[in-house]
Amino acid sequence: HAELYATLVSEGTEQQGYLFVFRDRTEEERIDEIKNEFISIVSHELRTPLASVLGFIEILLHRELPKDKQKKYMETIYSEAQRLSNLINDFLDLQRMESGRQSYHFAPVHLPDMLRDIAEQWQDKQRHRVNIHHETGKELWVRADVDRIRQVFDNLISNAIKYSPGADHIDIYLSADQGRVTIAIQDYGLGIPEEARGNMFSKFFRVDNSDRRQIGGTGLGLAIVKEIIEGHHGLITYTSEMGHGTTFQLELAQFEIADMDGRIVILEDDDNLA
Numbered sequence: 001h002a003e004l005y006a007t008l009v010s011e012g013t014e015q016q017g018y019l020f021v022f023r024d025r026t027e028e029e030r031i032d033e034i035k036n037e038f039i040s041i042v043s044h045e046l047r048t049p050l051a052s053v054l055g056f057i058e059i060l061l062h063r064e065l066p067k068d069k070q071k072k073y074m075e076t077i078y079s080e081a082q083r084l085s086n087l088i089n090d091f092l093d094l095q096r097m098e099s100g101r102q103s104y105h106f107a108p109v110h111l112p113d114m115l116r117d118i119a120e121q122w123q124d125k126q127r128h129r130v131n132i133h134h135e136t137g138k139e140l141w142v143r144a145d146v147d148r149i150r151q152v153f154d155n156l157i158s159n160a161i162k163y164s165p166g167a168d169h170i171d172i173y174l175s176a177d178q179g180r181v182t183i184a185i186q187d188y189g190l191g192i193p194e195e196a197r198g199n200m201f202s203k204f205f206r207v208d209n210s211d212r213r214q215i216g217g218t219g220l221g222l223a224i225v226k227e228i229i230e231g232h233h234g235l236i237t238y239t240s241e242m243g244h245g246t247t248f249q250l251e252l253a254q255f256e257i258a259d260m261d262g263r264i265v266i267l268e269d270d271d272n273l274a
């Protein structure tokens with residue numbers, strides 16, 4: 001796209017030429033699109049919980065209510081404020097990652113321990129059982145940023161549970177082969193329509209099917225997951241069948257170092273990794 005910026009004239013008024021300015025409209029359009037998406041998500045996802053927080057506080061301030069009702073309203077305020085906070089954190093995380101300001105602190109992470117820990121937390125909150133199948137029986141370590149990789153599994157496990165309202169469990173399979181660790185998170189839920197394939201990891205993308213309109217979310221989770229996995233030089237893919245379920249599969253580089261006798265030793269300290 002070019003815009004006429006000025007008409008060049010020399011002394012007098014005789015026209016000598018034109019000055020055009022070339023601008024990359026596609027980049028501008030992309031930024032506009034992101035801004036519009038952001039505005040629409042802000043108006044919907046931020047205003048709704050904020051309105052309910054304000055509404056309940058107003059009732060608590062101006063009405064005499066029995067203790068149990070007061071407690072119920074305060075719990076609603078708490079969970080709505082939590083939702084706001086999650087959205088803002090997700091959005092800031094993604095901004096930081098996309099702008100390249102995310103720094104990763106790599107260290108050996110024992111995957112089975114981490115997954116068991118996350119599974120326990122989810123089981124306390126939800127009725128889904130989280131089964132971990134550790135196929136190799138071997139120790140599985142990866143070199144990862146522990147907080148970020150935890151965020152990945154938190155997101156994927158939470159999605160697997162959230163989008164399988166009719167199921168009572170999910171399965172996680174761990175295996176290792178030729179220096180790669182594979183983690184598969186399988187659910188028996190709603191599935192992902194084929195037409196969503198190209199967009200699943202785009203930010204703000206949500207599947208807009210009638211089967212999941214009531215399920216809350218921001219469409220930022222998988223975009224964050226993808227950024228983190230790329231930061232770890234890993235791979236994420238999925239297979240899915242509508243009405244039957246979805247499996248997200250991650251591949252990460254296995255972390256193992258052999259000692260002088262060829263035994264595998266795990267270094268506990270990041271400084272030793274160089």
Ligand code: ADP
Nearest residue numbers: 159160163191206207217218219220221222246
């Ligand atoms: P959110 O869950 O906040 O909408 P995500 O980025 O985590 O955002 O996921 C994007 C969309 O992908 C979701 O809206 C959902 O429809 C779909 N999705 C993600 N994980 C699953 C899953 N395990 N099963 C079915 N659909 C899923």
